Amino acid sequence: MIDRKPNPKAWLLLLPMLALVAFNAVLPLMTVVNYSVQETFGDNVFFWSGVEWFRQVLLSDRFHQSLLRQIIFSAAILAIEIPLGVLIAITMPRRGIGVAFCLVLMALPLLIPWNVVGAMWNILALPDIGLLGRAVNGLGVSYNFTQQPLAAWITCVVMDVWHWTSLVVLLSYAGLCAIPQPYYQAAKIDGASRWAVFRYIELPKMKHVLTIAILLRFMDSFMIYTEPFVLTGGGPGNTTTFLSIDLVKIALGQFDLGTAAAMSLIYFLIILLLCWVFYTVITRKGQQ
Amino acid sequence: MKTAMKVANLPRLVPLLYIVFLLIPIYWLVNMSFKSTNEILGAFSLWPQEFTLDNYRKIFTDPTWYNGYLNSLAYVAINTVLSVSAALPAAYAFSRYRFLGDKHLFFWLLTNRMAPPAVFALPFFQLYSSIGLFDTHIAVALAHCLFNIPLAVWILEGFMSGVPQEIDETAFIDGHSFPRFFVRIFIPIIASGIGVAAFFCFMFSWVELLLAKTLTSVEAKPIAATMTRTASTAGYELGLLAAAGTLTIIPGALVIYFVRNYIAKGFALGRV
Numbered sequence: 118m119i120d121r122k123p124n125p126k127a128w129l130l131l132l133p134m135l136a137l138v139a140f141n142a143v144l145p146l147m148t149v150v151n152y153s154v155q156e157t158f159g160d161n162v163f164f165w166s167g168v169e170w171f172r173q174v175l176l177s178d179r180f181h182q183s184l185l186r187q188i189i190f191s192a193a194i195l196a197i198e199i200p201l202g203v204l205i206a207i208t209m210p211r212r213g214i215g216v217a218f219c220l221v222l223m224a225l226p227l228l229i230p231w232n233v234v235g236a237m238w239n240i241l242a243l244p245d246i247g248l249l250g251r252a253v254n255g256l257g258v259s260y261n262f263t264q265q266p267l268a269a270w271i272t273c274v275v276m277d278v279w280h281w282t283s284l285v286v287l288l289s290y291a292g293l294c295a296i297p298q299p300y301y302q303a304a305k306i307d308g309a310s311r312w313a314v315f316r317y318i319e320l321p322k323m324k325h326v327l328t329i330a331i332l333l334r335f336m337d338s339f340m341i342y343t344e345p346f347v348l349t350g351g352g353p354g355n356t357t358t359f360l361s362i363d364l365v366k367i368a369l370g371q372f373d374l375g376t377a378a379a380m381s382l383i384y385f386l387i388i389l390l391l392c393w394v395f396y397t398v399i400t401r402k403g404q405q
Numbered sequence: 406m407k408t409a410m411k412v413a414n415l416p417r418l419v420p421l422l423y424i425v426f427l428l429i430p431i432y433w434l435v436n437m438s439f440k441s442t443n444e445i446l447g448a449f450s451l452w453p454q455e456f457t458l459d460n461y462r463k464i465f466t467d468p469t470w471y472n473g474y475l476n477s478l479a480y481v482a483i484n485t486v487l488s489v490s491a492a493l494p495a496a497y498a499f500s501r502y503r504f505l506g507d508k509h510l511f512f513w514l515l516t517n518r519m520a521p522p523a524v525f526a527l528p529f530f531q532l533y534s535s536i537g538l539f540d541t542h543i544a545v546a547l548a549h550c551l552f553n554i555p556l557a558v559w560i561l562e563g564f565m566s567g568v569p570q571e572i573d574e575t576a577f578i579d580g581h582s583f584p585r586f587f588v589r590i591f592i593p594i595i596a597s598g599i600g601v602a603a604f605f606c607f608m609f610s611w612v613e614l615l616l617a618k619t620l621t622s623v624e625a626k627p628i629a630a631t632m633t634r635t636a637s638t639a640g641y642e643l644g645l646l647a648a649a650g651t652l653t654i655i656p657g658a659l660v661i662y663f664v665r666n667y668i669a670k671g672f673a674l675g676r677v
């Protein structure tokens with residue numbers, strides 16, 4: 118273990134990083150705070166409006182609905198991606214050329230620009246020219262994600278599973294590879310079943326990486342914007358308008374600065390809360 | 406006997422099926438990129454009937470297209486260098502020293518990684534316009550530091566904490582100055598960590614679109630934004646769109662190939 122020594126001069130090492138991040142984080146955030154408490158009638162004239170914007174956002178049906186959609190979406194993709202990712206990681210080969218093959222192909226979706234992911238799924242799922250759209254309709258199921266809310270939802274979720282399950286796989290795989298071989302040998306001598314090996318050896322050893330996986334996936338899905346925006350544009354109607362899509366619509370589409378700023382701050386506070394939970398869980402693990 | 410073998414082979418099928426699932430949309434994209442737009446809209450076929458390279462030819466000869474790639478690669482490269490070089494000393498400080506507010510600072514850094522880009526889009530636009538950096542590569546590179554530096558610090562700190570402290574102490578006793586020790590001795594030791602951190606900076610800067618699109622208009626427009634704009638203006642040139650999409654997969658695939666042995670560890674953020 119590293120024995121960290123007290124050293125106030127360490128701040129000097131942080132300066133370049135602090136300058137860059139503060140420039141990008143603090144200044145824009147202060148702009149947002151500024152807008153959230155002011156009212157404007159154009160010409161850069163602002164009036165103090167207190168918490169009026171916050172009250173409006175918190176009481177608006179629109180915000181409740183996109184928040185609800187966002188929570189359902191994040192819950193759905195977590196419920197699918199985490200078990201699926203663990204299953205794939207467990208069944209992956211541990212050595213040989215198969216490993217590099219699996220890793221390279223599985224990491225591929227992670228490095229495709231997000232709008233390309235959206236466009237790719239769009240042309241895959243189009244009912245007239247897409248492979249998926251054709252196949253599903255060919256099976257006798259009516260499927261058109263541009264018109265049916267349910268189809269749009271399923272397509273968004275499947276797209277996210279396609280895009281991000283690999284992250285869970287790679288994390289779990291890293292956790293599995295760190296389990297020393299004697300654990301498995303001991304289990305074999307005891308005649309443990311495959312399930313028992315998973316339940317009592319692999320799962321506890323993967324707890325840490327799985328925490329990272331769950332929280333990373335939760336937060337990234339909570340701010341998802343580009344992929345569903347390119348795929349469905351938030352439609353049909355507003356049925357796939359998640360929080361970020363709604364926020365960008367208000368901020369850059371309608372240029373409703375006050376509402377957008379107040380919504381941003383509420384959104385950010387939700388994320389901060391989750392982040393705090395994340396951080397506490399991780400550091401507690403580190404101390405054990 | 407035969408059924409027993411089948412059961413034993415069954416688990417092997419899971420990753421294989423998953424990879425097939427991953428490759429289907431990519432295949433469809435590549436398939437479309439070799440078709441003319443007329444063929445795509447005309448008839449449904451599993452592979453190109455009239456194989457054509459026109460879409461790719463158009464991209465490689467039309468400056469608005471290939472400049473998009475160069476712009477993207479430019480700001481991604483600047484961002485990767487900036488993020489990693491600012492994160493290196495910071496990660497060292499976090500991994501080796503205790504100082505006032507270290508835990509809070511680390512937490513604050515993490516919150517930036519978790520901040521939704523949608524929250525920052527509008528203020529970034531105003532900030533970079535007001536300092537005259539709007540529509541430059543450096544603006545996008547700086548903006549992406551918001552989430553890449555915290556990530557790089559986090560990954561590098563994990564790797565650095567795996568290096569025994571005795572190495573630092575011995576070097577200082579031998580009379581190395583801090584900068585000399587850091588560059589000559591420490592950086593080579595954590596080279597693989599730097600590789601992983603650079604990989605992640607490349608990855609998140611390459612795939613991000615919302616901020617890159619908001620901060621550029623003509624001169625530094627990323628390829629991803631060129632694609633969305635073409636989709637809306639030039640009717641719907643699906644073949645061209647598919648070819649551009651296919652080309653955006655290639656840099657990522659190359660990078661993955663080079664770091665394949667470190668990927669798993671990097672994804673665990675050096676903390677497994």
